[in-house]
Amino acid sequence: MYSFIGMDEAGYGPNLGPLLISATSWDLPGHPKEIDLWKLLDPVLTATPEKKETRLHVADSKQVYSSTKGIRSLEKSVLVFLNITGHPTDSFHSLWKSLTKDCYPEKDFPPWFDQKDISLPLKNSREEIESTAESVSNCLQENGIQLKEMRSDLVLAKRFNDYLDQYGNKGITLTTLSLSLLSKIWDTSSPSYIVADKHGGRNRYDEYLSEVIDDEMIFRIEESREKSIYRIGQTEILFQTKAESHLPVALASMVCKYLRELSMELFNQYWVEYQPDLKPTKGYPQDARRFIREIKVIQEKLGIQDKTLWRNK
Secondary structure, eight states: OEEEEEEEEEOSSOSSSOEEEEEEEEEESSOGGGOOHHHHTTTTEESSOOTTOOSEEOSOHHHHOBTTTBSHHHHHHHHHHHHHTTOOOSBHHHHHHHHTTTSOOOOSOOHHHHSOOOBSOSSSOHHHHHHHHHHHHHHHHHTTOEEEEEEEEEEOHHHHHHHHHHHSOHHHHHHHHHHHHHHTTOOTTSOEEEEEEOOTTOOOOHHHHTTSSSSOOOEEEEEOSSEEEEEETTEEEEEETTGGGSHHHHHHHHHHHHHHHHHHHHHHHHHHHHOTTOOOOOOOHHHHHHHHHHHHHHHHHHTOOGGGTOOOO
16 A cells, blocks of 8 residues: 655745645555556546536646636535545634644634634535535545545744744745645655645755654655655655646645635635725735735724734745
8 A cells, every 4th residue: 555645835925814735645556656546536536627527626726716717616626525534624614623733833813814714615515515525435445545634734924924034935934834744644654655846946855854754864866947856765755846737736736725715715804894895805915015005004903913914925
C-alpha cells in the first residue's frame, strides 16, 4: 500500500482574508506513478465536464469556480469528499475546526470570523451530497483506493503578519506553513509520494524539509524551474508547476478555495452590517485598498487593529 499526498494553497496574493493551505492523503494499491486516478475514477468524476455532466468536477479550483460560474459545482465536489472522510459539513465553523485540528494555534479571532457562521450546503441539497458520496465511495472501494484524510490550515491576518515579522519574507512564510501542515498528515515510516504546487519562484526546499523530519537524510534528485524532487527514506517529494494535474492536488486546491470563499462571505457580511452600501471585496490588493479606505471610520469606531485585518504582503 502506498500513500499519495497532494497539497495546494489559495489566498496567497490577497491582502484581506485568510491564506488557506490544504492536503489530501490517499492510500493506493500500487505506486502512485503507476496508477492513473483520473482513469480509475472516471465513472464518478472528471476534470473536463461536458454539457449536462453528472460526474463531479475535480480540477484546479480556478477551472471549477469563478464569480460567473458560481460556487455550486465547487461546493458539491468538496462536500462529497469531505463527507467520505467523515468531516462535518453542516456549517462553516464545524467544518474548518475539523479540518484544522491540531494545527490552529490562534485563540483570539476577529469578530467577523468568531461571531458568525454559515449553514452548509449553500447551493446543493444534503441528500444529493450524501447519495453522490455513496457512489464515489463505492468506486473508490472497487479500485482499492481510500481517501484517508483531508487537512487544512487557515491562516488569518494576525498570524500571517507574525510569520512575516519572524521570517521577513512571504515565500518563506508559505513554505514554512505548508510543510508544517504536511508533517501532520505524512507518515514517514510508510512508502509515500507527495506532490505540491511550487511556491512562487522557489527551487530549493531541502532546508525547510529538514525542519519537519527527524534525523532523516534528504537526497536532492532535481531542482529546476519546472520541478524540485527529493527523496527522504521511503518518500519521494515533488514540487512542480501546474501540480493540479494530479488529482490529490486538485482536490486540495478546491478545498482551499471553498474555505476561502466562505471566509470572505463572513468577512463581507460583517462589514456590510455596519455599512449597508459597502461593495463586498475578494481581498486582492487594488480592491482591498478601496475597501480599507471605505471602512476606515467604522474600523476606528470598533477599535479593530490593522494587524488583525490587513496582511502586510
